Each structure stands twice: as C-alpha cells, then as structure tokens.
Amino acid sequence: MTLNVTNLILSWGAKKNIRLIPSQSMLRQRNDENFESWCCSDSDSYFIVRQSCWPGWFMLEFQVNLLDEREHERARFYYSSERSYLQKERSFVLPFQSGKMQRRIVRLPRVRLARFDPMESAGHFAIRHFALKPLLPSFARDRMSWRLARLYGRTQLEVLQVFAQQASQQSDVSRDDLLYQAYDASFEQRARSGISYQQWITQVELPYLAAMRACMRPTSGILFSIIIPVYNPKPVFLQQAVLSVQRQYYSNWELCLVDDASTRSDTRDLLRRFAEADARIKIVFREQNGHISVASNSAASLASGEYLVLLDQDDELAEHALWAVWEALQSNPRAYLLYSDEDKLDETGRRYEPHFKPDWNPALQLSHNYTSHLGVYKADLFRQVGGFREGVEGAQDYDLFLRCLAALDQPDQQIVHIPQVLYHWRALAGSTAQAASQKTYTWKAGLRVLEHYLQLTGQQAVVEKGLLPNTYDVRYALPESLPKVSLLVPTRDGLEVLRRCVESVLNKTTYTNYELLIIDNASQQVETLTYLDDIQQDARVRVLSWPHAFNYSAINNFAVGEAQGELLCLLNNDVEVIAADWLNVMVSHAIQPTVGCVGAKLLYGDGRIQHAGVVLGVGGVAGHAHKYYPSDHHGYFSRLKVTQNYSAVTAACLLVRKVVYEQVGGLDEINLQVAFNDIDFCLKVREAGYRHIWTPYALLYHHESVSRGQDDTSEKKKRFLAEMNYMRQRWRERLQADPCYSPHLSLEYEDFSISSAQSKNEDIAVGANHQH
Template sequence: MTAVDVFISPGSDEDEERTLAAFGLVRREQDRACVTPWREAVVRPEASHVLLLRAGDKVESGALEALSCFAQAFEAQVTTMNARTPFGVIHSPRWLPLLLEQLPYGGRAVLIEGGYAAKKLPQLEDSMSDWEILLRVTSEAERIVHCPVTAVVQATTTSMAAQADRPKLTRMFRAAQGRSAESVVLSSAGMPLVRHRDDASEHVSIIVPTAFASRRVDEATEVLVERLLRALVRTVEHDRWEVVLVVDETTADSAVTPCREILGNRLRVVRTSGPFNFSVAVNEGARQAAGDVLLLLNDDVEPITSGWMNNLLGTLARPEVVVVGARLLFEDDTIQHMGVVCPPGELPMHPRIFEVDDPGHPQAQADVPYLAVTGACLMCTAADFRAVGGFNEDLPLNFNDIDFCLKAGTDGRAVICVNSVRMRHRESSTRRPQITSEEIASLLPWQHSMMRDPHIEYRHW
C-alpha cells in the first residue's frame, strides 16, 4: 500500500483553502495534506511518497493512487507528471535532463519517494522558482520516471528563475549530475543553452547532393543549390569549411561552373554513378571530405541568419551529444522539422509539422533531444560517421537518416535539434513520400530502441 504526504507551500488563505478542499475530495484514508514551508516539512514514517504543491493547485481525482503506484512499480525516486495550467494541459515528454537544464518543460508538481524527500526538502525555499525546485529535487536522483497522466491543476503557470540566475542554476544542475558546463549562454528567449566553445581549427565539410533543380523563389527562377551556396558565403562565420558537392557522373561541367564561381577553392566536386541514392551520395561525399566535422545539407535548404554554424558546432562539441540538427521551416514560416518522433510500431513522424513557428516560445529556442533528426540538416563528426558505417545504402530515399541517428545514439549520447538555428526548407509541403515495404522493414530491428523515445506520449502535440 502507498501513502502520500501532500505539502502545500503557503499562499493566500483563499488559495490554501482551495487546495485543501480539493485534496479532501480525492484523498485516500492513508493520505495527508498540510500547509507548510517545504524546508520545514516532516515526512511521516508511513508515507511512501511526497507530493509538492503551490497554494491554489488542485489534485485530480485518482491521481494520488495512480502516481504513487506508478512510482512504486518503477522504484522511482522522483516522478514527473502532466499538468493542467491556465493555458491548457501540458503533455510532457519522458524525463529529459538535457531539456530540464534549460527550462521547466512540464508541470511543476513532482512526486518524491519518502526517504529521498526527507533528504531534499531542507534544501528547498518556497521563494524559489518552480524551475529551481525541479532542478534541486532531480539533480541527485538516480531513478526518475514520467507518469503520463494529468494529475494536477495548476493555479498559475510554471515559473522560471530570473534571467541573471539561469546560467548559474544550469551549471549547478549539471555539476550535481557529473556533467560539465564549459559555457552557458542565454538564447533570444532567455533560455540557458550549454555550448562548448567553438574550436576554430575544426574543418567542416558540408556535403550537398544535388541534381541542380530550379524553383521560383522571390519572383525569380533560381537553381536551388546556387542559392544555398550564396547563403553559405553570406552566413557562415567559421573560418575552415568546404562544400562537397555530390553530383551524377553525367552532370555537365557547365552546371558546376556557377558553383565554382560562388565558392572558389572551398568547393570539392564528387561524382557518383547509377540511379539516385541519397545514402550512396552522402557516403561518397563523406569519404572524399577533408573535414573533421560533416554537415549534411539538402540543396533546397537555406540558412536564414548568420552564426548558425558556430551554434551547431558548440552543441556538437558537448561530450553527451553525437548528432545535431536544426529547426526547418517551410516558405510560409510553418514548421517542417523540429526533430523526429519514432513511436514503436508506427512510422517516424515530424511533430507539429505545418504549425506556425513561434520564435518567442521558450522551447522554440531550446536544444531538444530526439531519437533522430532529418538528414536535410544533420551534423556529426567524421569519426562518428565512420564508426557506425555511414548511411545504409540499402535505404536510397527514406529512413536512412533515422537509421543513422539510431545507430549513432546506441552508445547513449544524444541526438539534439538545435531550435535556435532556423533554416528555410523549400521541400514542397504537399509532397508525400512513397514508402516501400523494404523501407518499413528496415525499422523492425530498431523497435526496442524506439521504445525509449521520450516523446511518444505526446507525439500529437
């Protein structure tokens, strides 16, 4: 049997009464609630778990039983949950410390195992932001799980620390988990982002397979790869980089000439034979690339602002990261890619595709872990690319990027979508890929890995 102590941070008399009254309607005989500063709270010996609430918050019916039994079944020290806020229900992903170190991505309520709570409660001040409370409660926990139920109705939104305090708290959290934080910078939305300082000596090879397709852009018909190369010249601030242009063996030199005029000696041309196979093109480009770091770019992608390459490099240099990608937008500023969700038993999908991009939203600037990112913009080290055997050439069109990311992440390092990097992707929003049975079968060996996708509980958000 489980028993829960609910500790309510003091607030107004009205808010305290509201929380206690709601608790009285849903409590079990063995549960207890009291209003007390968290650092002064005393956990009953018979309490298996502790739930922290702010005055005004309400526990949903059946939540105490569901949460405590779930936590007990998984032997969790901390259990996170979904929450209803004044702006709607927050469907949180599974436990993601690399995301929590940037922002409180879910609700503020957490269920804490009784013994662990007795250790942590004296460290908590009611005046701390909800985010700081979450960081301190989870920083030393060895077993954290997410229970995908809406368990608490929050009277207010989850609070963030003052901007000036955010880098310090991120460093504190990472240090407690034994992870470094060489440099923490604030995004345009005020989110703390962990970056390792750009190594100017790194040589980046940008691999661009192309068939020199043309499209009408800004009232003129342009060759898309030429537009991409001009954008690279305009926006790349890193010193050492080259473009490896992968073309068919029958491509005329006249098609390549404008590219040479744009890039000069930064251009390397690689020719492949046979029917188009994206994996073959990428692998051959990587084989002939001179760079320490490889960046795959579709020829219909275009960087929007400068600074993006250093941002990707600074993220990739983190020891816990193996692959990085970017947020890609259609021409109408709707989302094309912000990571790939890989639900077991289903096809990989792009969350929030076709929704309007909101750069001011905190997660729209965050570094979000996924199992995979699209090969339209994918960066990794050349050493890691070779270590997993590159792209699977049996997958000429679809799922080769998914397969690569899943291979790269088998050692526990993260695949990150760097949302503060935005690129235009002129892929047609009406295009529907033709997926073969062989491509679907290629996902079967990865079903166990897909079970750990942190986003599958909210894949339709």
C-alpha cells in the same frame, strides 16, 4: 455596421477589402486588443461576406479566437451564384482550434453572395484573420493530393492515379473533381473525429479511472508525505487543495502544512480545523515569515514518508494521483524523481490547457522547467541536497530539481514520467499559471538556478534568456581550436538551387573551420559542370564525383570516407542559411559527449515551419513536428522556441561527430536508399546511447526536394513503399511510443493536437516521406 477584416485578392495583383456584415443576431461586444469581439446569440448567427468572386481555386484562411471556455468549434462558409440563398447545401465545414490559423483549399464558382458562420452554437469570439487567396490549379492539386496521401497511407502519385482511374470510368467528372470531393470529405471527417480536452476527459480519462478503481486493491505500501507551504491563501482554495488530498484513492499518506506567519486570522483557524478533523494532517505555525523556500523546508521537516509530494496551497491533486505514483514505483523501484502531466483550473474549477509531456528530456528541462507539476522526490535525495535553497524564490522548484539531477548517477533510470494528468494548477490573477510574463522575477531566478547547476556539474556554458519568458538558452563553450566540420552536399544539376545553398554557406556562415564537399551525382547540364569547376577555386570547397544511380545513403557514406572533419554536417542542396551563427550553435551541442545528432529549425521559403524535430509514429512512420506553423509561433508549450531532445531530426541539416556516424555504420544504403534513412540513422544512434538535440537557434530555409523531384514513377513508388515497410518492421516498437512525445497527442496530425481513437491505429497513413 461592417467589419473590414483583411484583403481579398480577386486576381493576381488586384486587392479589395472583404466586408463582413453581421446578421441581426450577431452582437458586438467589448474591444479585445484592438479587434472587435462578437457574440452569437443563437446557432444561426453569421456574417454576410460582401464581395463577388471569379471562379477558381482559393486558399481560405481564417483565425477565430474563442473567448469562452471552448477550445474547438466548427465554422461554415456558404456561397451562392444567385443573389439569394435558395439552399444551404453549397457550403463547406471549417473545423478549427481557438487561436490557430486555419487554412483549406476551396473551389468556387462565380460567387455573388457568401456568408461566414464562425460558430455552430451561441458563444463569444473574435475574428483575427479572414482571407481568400487565389491558387494555381497545379498548386491546389499538389496540396490536396498531399493531404490525402497522409490520410490514406499512399504516395501522392498513387492518390492521383486512383482518382484518374475512377474518372476514366465516368463521363461527367474529372480527376480533379474526385480529388476535391475526397479532400472536402476529409474535413467533414476531421470535424466529426476531432477531440477537445473536455472530450478527452470524458472519453479517455474517466473510463481509465473507472477501470483503475475496479482493479484497485487496498495497500499499506509506500508512505507519501504531501508538503504544502501556506501564506494568506483564499480559504476556499486551500480547502479544495486539502480536500483533493483527502479524496485520494491511495490512503497511505500524510499532509504536512506549514503556515508561514500568515497575516490573515482565518488561515490559522482553518489549519487547526484540518488537523483536528484528520489525524494524517500535521501543522506547524511559523512565528516569522521566511518565504516559500524556508516554509517548504519546515513542512518537509515534518515528513516521515519515503517520498515527498509537492503541492501549492491553491492547487489540487487528481484523485488518482498518489495511486498512479505508487504504480509507477512498482515498475520503477529505482526512481528518485517522478513528474506527471498537468492542466490548469480557473477560479470556477474548470479544467483546461492540458500539458501532455514527453518522458525525461534533459535538454528541454535545461530550456525551461517543463517537469514542474506533479513533482515527487525521494525523501533521502531531498535531504541529501539540502532541501529548498534560499535566494532563488520564484524558481525554487526548478532549483530543487536541478540540484537533485546533479546528484543522480543514472538519471535516465532514476527520473520517471507518469503520462497522466495528476496535477491541477489553479490560474489566479497574477499567478505564473495564468501568465509566465506576470512574474518577471521568476525568469531572473531561473537564470541563477541554471548557472548554479552548470557550476555543480562542471559544464563550460553560459545561460542567456530564451526567446520566451521563463525559457533559457544554454550556450556551450566552443574550444579555442575549433573542430573541423565537413559539410556534405549531394547534388545533381539544379544549378540555381545549388548556387543559392553554396553561396549562403560561404558568405554567411561565421564558423570558420569547415570544408564544403559537393558530391556531384552525374550532373549533365553544362552550366552546372562549369560552376562546379569554378567553385573549387575557393579553398574551402571540394567537388567529389558519384557517377552512379541516386542513392542518398550511399552518396553520403562515400563522402564521409573522403571527409577530413571531426564533425559531419549532412546538408541538402536546397537549404539556405538564415542565421549566420547556425553552425556555431550546432557544433556547440554536437561536441557534448552525450549528444548524437543535432538538427536545425528549417523554414519553407514562405516562412512556415518545415522542420522542428521529428515525431515517431506520426502517420505510421514519422512526421515533422509543427509542420506548416508560422515561423514565429511558440508551438506546443513553447516547443518551437526552445532547445530540446527529439527522437530524430532530418538529414536536410544534421550535424554529428564522425566517430558516432561510423560507430553505427552510417546510413543504410541497402534498405533505405532514399526515404527514412535519416530516421533509421537517428534511431541507431539513440540505440547506441546518445540523445539528439533540436535547436531553434540554428535557422535555415529548406526548399525541400527541389533537385531530386517527386516519386512520380512506378519504380520510385515501389521503392518508397518497400522502405516504408522496412522501417515499420524494424522499428515497430519505437514508432509506437516516442519518448519525446506523448501517448495522448495525435499520431494523425503534426500539430500536437489531442489524440482521438483513430489516431492510435498503428496502421494509420504515412505522415512524412523524409526524403531529401
């Protein structure tokens, strides 16, 4: 029995199939979407990899889907130059997350025998992908030094210099030997320090709750009214929902249950028993089924509390939910709307798939209802907007939130996020919790809800279905007279790169009112100078001269002074247009009065994500969200597919109104000549009261720092470290708590993985240079 998984490239251009031969303890299971699934019956189940391999550097790629309750595992790859395994020390560890493509560089001798152990323990899984791809040594060296630079807070040049110095003191190892040893050890370290959700519950949540209970004092403060509309529930799940309320640490609550004319006789009996056993439980039996909005309003009519708490009949509250809400209100007495993080429950009660949310993120909320659960509303506001609205069932919670939002005068202060998992959403067959696509009517209802919100707020926009179920694309109208955009492209030689950028802009961009300013930073090559002369024959193009030392901030500030546009687009010369309407999309956001900077979705030439928003604090300063993910990946809770607010976007493609640019003084050409100037600029703009937008609908390639090169001199290294330190001193508090991220997500990795204790260290390595 063999399994042909994918292609193994043995030499450039030659392809052969890898054959994975299961060991006797590896049991074939049911088919899973045309992929065979397997069961490891013990900890020593494996596949023999039937393929010889020449010596060299390789990228090992694999994707394993865990089909049981686990989220993380460790695989291993063993290899031998002999025809039998004598020892197992020739191996490397492969920590992975279920369903995600994993890649790591390996250096192999001539391999005669290899085996792949997909799991360290018994379990059920499916292999989606397995490949070995040869690499040039220079590429392998670059990727390894980049990873270590991130981990250790150094530049790539520093990393290479350290290992070169160490190698010079030893006669039997090279710089690349030591580099590979450190690279390999970093995976072992990650395997030891990785954290799953179950580990997070044990290591983070439970100690926090123990400390909370130790400090808790009885209070008779705010009365919370929990409202639950009921219709034909499974008795066991309704009991669990009610029990989760009765177990609350905070005791000043009432539970308002309304039966919406259930056809199951046991439902009414169960509700009566609840009310008889606990005086805090109120019940009403409707004679006619009115559906969820009407039933929810009936439950709310029973409420006498200052705040209403929404709970579905088969979901559960965390035991500390009401206490956490009460605490949040002590710090935010003006709060009208509160929401929390959440997770899911399977039918056995196992918690999984936590959603660690950002603080109030208006653009994300208009893209999908990310606030969702736990939802807490001030009762006066609920009544002011008329409660739940009929006719939008399937999106009634979304509709309520947006109508309340429209009624608020200072939403930034009146909407509060509680970064704790306070709601457990039960995933039942056919429920939205299990799969949004199972309820297509909710998508249509959501469109109507958003259209109503835009009408209420007087915004000129249309709503279209988003890229994923239950996501939306709000397209703001462009004025009849399009505002002029000045595209600012600094360059120095690198004609091939520049020509690709310029021609893609001129030939593909459908937005018509723009000028392209190329700022020549002392190009020397005759071909480049000739091209710059010729390209100005196009009336849309002007070439400006900056004959001084490279200073990205100064170059752009100079160009802004020459720009004729109302809008400025900072654009790298190594960017290439993909989506023809990229500028239309970005302008439609940038002209909104509350918007500061607008960023695009940028891809590497091989299709992986280069930029999808910037997360503050990753690596100590900032990192690119979802960097290296496949271009079609949904991202963390759809965040690669929806428009949203981020704290910063990269200046490789950044659009901003000229008046805003000038209001904050432009880029810092004194302290941040090359690196981090875009992050600093975005933070200044946010400090001035504007929010930044990242959109996946503006799509371009970014070939990243091709013309300027790497920080490969002592002077450049010194400059980079000074700029990094400046950022960490000036913006220390902001870098430690990004409101568009979550304190429970990693500051070590850019993949939205759950934070471990190590990733909370403020002195962790620098994650992204943010050089242009």
